[in-house]
Amino acid sequence: MLHTFVALVEDKPGVLTRVASLFRRLNINIVSVTVGATERVGVSRMTLVADAEAGAAHRMKASLFKLENVLDVDDIGKTSCVVRELALIKVAATPASRSHIFELVEVFRARVVDLAPESLMIEITGVQSKIEGLIQVLTESADKILEISRTGRMVMRRGQHTSRVLEAMQTANGNGDAKTKPLPDFMPDKSDLMS
Amino acid sequence: MNKAKSHTEPAPSSHPARLTGAEILWATLEGEGVREVFGYPGGAILPVYDAMRKFPIRHILVRHEQGAAHMADGYARASGRVGVAIATSGPGATNLVTGIATAMLDSIPIVCITGQVSSKVLGSDAFQEVDITGITLPVTKHNFLVTKAEDIAPVIREAFKIAASGRPGPVLVDITKDAQQSTADFDFAAAAPRAYRPHPMLSATESDLAEASRMILASKRPVILAGQGILRSGAMEQVRTLAERAQIPVGLTLLGLGSFPASHPLSLGMMGMHGETWVNNAIQEADLLIACGMRFDDRVTGLPSTYAPNAKKIHIEIDPAEINKNVVVDIALTGDLKAVLESLLPLLPKRDGAAWLRTIANMKGNASVRDIQNLADDGHLYAAHVMNDLWRATNGKAIVVTDVGQHQMWEAQYYKHDEPRTLITSGGLGTMGFALPAAIGAKVACPEKEVWVVAGDGGFQMTMAELATIAQEKLNINIAIINNGYLGMVRQWQEFFYEKNYQSTPILSPDFVKLAAAFDIPGQAVKTRGDVLAAVTAARETPGPYLINFLVEQEDSVYPMIPVGKGLHEMVTRPKRNPIVEDSSDL
Numbered sequence: 001m002l003h004t005f006v007a008l009v010e011d012k013p014g015v016l017t018r019v020a021s022l023f024r025r026l027n028i029n030i031v032s033v034t035v036g037a038t039e040r041v042g043v044s045r046m047t048l049v050a051d052a053e054a055g056a057a058h059r060m061k062a063s064l065f066k067l068e069n070v071l072d073v074d075d076i077g078k079t080s081c082v083v084r085e086l087a088l089i090k091v092a093a094t095p096a097s098r099s100h101i102f103e104l105v106e107v108f109r110a111r112v113v114d115l116a117p118e119s120l121m122i123e124i125t126g127v128q129s130k131i132e133g134l135i136q137v138l139t140e141s142a143d144k145i146l147e148i149s150r151t152g153r154m155v156m157r158r159g160q161h162t163s164r165v166l167e168a169m170q171t172a173n174g175n176g177d178a179k180t181k182p183l184p185d186f187m188p189d190k191s192d193l194m195s
Numbered sequence: 196m197n198k199a200k201s202h203t204e205p206a207p208s209s210h211p212a213r214l215t216g217a218e219i220l221w222a223t224l225e226g227e228g229v230r231e232v233f234g235y236p237g238g239a240i241l242p243v244y245d246a247m248r249k250f251p252i253r254h255i256l257v258r259h260e261q262g263a264a265h266m267a268d269g270y271a272r273a274s275g276r277v278g279v280a281i282a283t284s285g286p287g288a289t290n291l292v293t294g295i296a297t298a299m300l301d302s303i304p305i306v307c308i309t310g311q312v313s314s315k316v317l318g319s320d321a322f323q324e325v326d327i328t329g330i331t332l333p334v335t336k337h338n339f340l341v342t343k344a345e346d347i348a349p350v351i352r353e354a355f356k357i358a359a360s361g362r363p364g365p366v367l368v369d370i371t372k373d374a375q376q377s378t379a380d381f382d383f384a385a386a387a388p389r390a391y392r393p394h395p396m397l398s399a400t401e402s403d404l405a406e407a408s409r410m411i412l413a414s415k416r417p418v419i420l421a422g423q424g425i426l427r428s429g430a431m432e433q434v435r436t437l438a439e440r441a442q443i444p445v446g447l448t449l450l451g452l453g454s455f456p457a458s459h460p461l462s463l464g465m466m467g468m469h470g471e472t473w474v475n476n477a478i479q480e481a482d483l484l485i486a487c488g489m490r491f492d493d494r495v496t497g498l499p500s501t502y503a504p505n506a507k508k509i510h511i512e513i514d515p516a517e518i519n520k521n522v523v524v525d526i527a528l529t530g531d532l533k534a535v536l537e538s539l540l541p542l543l544p545k546r547d548g549a550a551w552l553r554t555i556a557n558m559k560g561n562a563s564v565r566d567i568q569n570l571a572d573d574g575h576l577y578a579a580h581v582m583n584d585l586w587r588a589t590n591g592k593a594i595v596v597t598d599v600g601q602h603q604m605w606e607a608q609y610y611k612h613d614e615p616r617t618l619i620t621s622g623g624l625g626t627m628g629f630a631l632p633a634a635i636g637a638k639v640a641c642p643e644k645e646v647w648v649v650a651g652d653g654g655f656q657m658t659m660a661e662l663a664t665i666a667q668e669k670l671n672i673n674i675a676i677i678n679n680g681y682l683g684m685v686r687q688w689q690e691f692f693y694e695k696n697y698q699s700t701p702i703l704s705p706d707f708v709k710l711a712a713a714f715d716i717p718g719q720a721v722k723t724r725g726d727v728l729a730a731v732t733a734a735r736e737t738p739g740p741y742l743i744n745f746l747v748e749q750e751d752s753v754y755p756m757i758p759v760g761k762g763l764h765e766m767v768t769r770p771k772r773n774p775i776v777e778d779s780s781d782l
Contacts, residue, residue: 065394
């Protein structure tokens with residue numbers, strides 16, 4: 001089955017390798033991974049989709065937490081969340097054959113973002129099934145798909161839920177005599193994290 | 196800690212001083228309490244070696260960097276402190292890898308420091324450049340690449356923190372040559388590591404503790420499984436209190452030996468593949484297992500689907516990733532073992548376990564005596580004799596550092612460890628060549644303790660170059676080679692599972708006594724049982740190192756044995772033709 005994890009990680013060289021290497025070591029295939037900036041400087045957000053048996057979730061999550069650069073892990077599982085994927089699809093199309101593609105794009109609430117004499121590019125955002133639906137319809141209507149680029153899944157929980165990382169950050173350097181001293185520069189500065 | 200002030204360089208203080216990266220490294224190590232390091236110089240680490248003379252830290256020159264990592268490992272296992280190994284870039288760094296992996300699999304806190312080519316040429320395949328942080332990523336708890344002098348102190352301090360906290364493990368710090376050479380302000384206190392972050396999934400709730408206590412009280416046939424986590428956590432007293440208060444017998448893992456006294460009436464001995472029959476039988480018949488700081492390794496469980504089929508399981512463990520990994524448990528109490536037991540013990544009243552203890556005593560019969568000394572000498576020298584005599588001669592007080600193979604199991608069976616940290620062995624990775632360098636680390640950590648290497652003729656030859664290190668450092672280490680002319684454990688498997696096709700297992704050895712003599716290390720060969728004790732005594736009474744080449748029975752096997760893929764109840768016991776009493780089924 002597919003497992004989806006959101007991991008907040010330090011934005012430093014090699015962190016993606018550490019996360020990827022963990023899954024490789026566990027012999028678990030990563031279906032998709034998206035990484036990008038977050039609301040906090042120095043913290044990146046990864047959405048990882050991995051194909052593994054149902055019972056593997058605990059170990060994946062616990063093992064992710066063991067990585068020193070991982071600040072928080074959320075097993076999205078069956079929680080209520082918004083799931084999105086972005087795809088760019090380039091389709092072979094001449095001026096004569098464009099119009100029915102425009103109609104499909106309309107139906108799928110996608111957009112045409114590039115138009116060339118012999119091709120056009122569609123941008124579509126949505127859940128996986130919606131994107132696959134458009135690809136299927138394009139294929140069935142004998143349009144030649146030239147290229148597809150998909151981002152993989154991004155997720156965010158609905159409502160008030162926020163990551164525990166905020167809490168973790170508040171105590172990260174708040175113990176004992178380290179309190180008044182600046183963080184070493186290989187750590188994200190606390191004020192950046194809180195801003 | 197009271198710092199020696201004989202040197203003139205700045206000791207750790209809160210006043211920043213301008214130092215080179217190399218000096219910062221030493222000053223930080225000194226501040227972390229490091230007194231000894233194990234290493235081998237080379238081009239990319241030369242600035243560090245150049246700065247060493249200014250600091251009161253002893254450097255032990257190894258003969259191969261694998262030895263440096265094993266020595267740091269043995270140092271950590273013997274003392275509980277973090278061990279430090281230093282190597283240069285490229286081959287120096289790659290030679291560390293086996294030692295790092297050994298420490299990783301056994302959760303041993305070591306910090307390995309490697310030199311790296313200058314940051315300007317990183318990635319250019321410069322001379323002796325290797326991506327050691329990439330190579331060691333899966334076998335370290337964490338690693339760092341440092342390219343700036345000002346990062347050295349905070350990273351080293353962070354490395355020590357990571358290595359020693361939570362579930363310990365090896366950390367590697369790769370420092371570019373230009374970072375060693377350039378200068379930065381050094382302020383030890385300001386470089387303090389971030390606060391230890393306990394694993395967020397740790398959980399030992401009050402209701403879980405209460406339920407665990409209820410399960411213990413309700414159990415009829417409980418067994419405590421004692422693992423190395425007891426030593427790492429320092430929970431020897433708490434485990435003993437648990438066992439004594441609830442009258443629960445204790446089986447031990449290989450790495451757990453010493454965490455509970457072997458001579459204690461509740462001690463059952465080692466469990467698992469070469470464990471005692473009664474321990475494994477007790478586990479199979481148990482209705483409750485209380486696993487303390489162990490991870491249900493496959494050498495312990497045998498075939499997991501048949502493991503302790505009637506037992507409920509309580510798993511007390513610091514690493515949440517170990518829960519339900521190999522064996523599904525009923526209650527997981529995740530956290531530091533000592534702290535968890537201190538929360539559990541107040542909930543636990545006294546319990547009467549006499550009936551179950553009697554049952555186990557009956558399983559044992561008189562096999563528990565293992566009194567091979569009373570058997571008539573039939574002219575054969577068995578490794579078991581050697582181990583038993585070594586135990587007697589040293590009163591079970593020596594630190595014994597074993598290699599990997601048959602002798603390792605015989606040691607575990609016949610040397611009774613009553614005290615923590617007296618057995619040092621590579622359990623998880625099973626690294627041949629571990630014993631000699633690890634013993635050097637143990638001796639350097641505990642110079643007042645008697646240290647014995649017990650190694651096979653195969654494993655000893657993998658790292659025997661470290662004899663030169665022993666000679667150069669004048670270390671009083673005694674070496675017992677259990678020489679059977681075979682790679683014995685592999686030969687045993689070939690005997691059992693490959694129709695005695697002894698392919699590539701007969702092994703030629705040099706005359707080890709002559710080899711030792713080349714290093715001015717005295718020694719003798721022993722061929723008969725009657726000479727064992729005299730040789731051991733000679734080794735103990737000779738100042739400095741001593742080597743004994745025990746020429747033992749060539750095709751002896753370790754019994755009992757659980758074949759791979761079988762359950763604990765499917766043990767192969769010693770054939771009756773063999774004169775050594777192994778278990779009650781022989782009698």
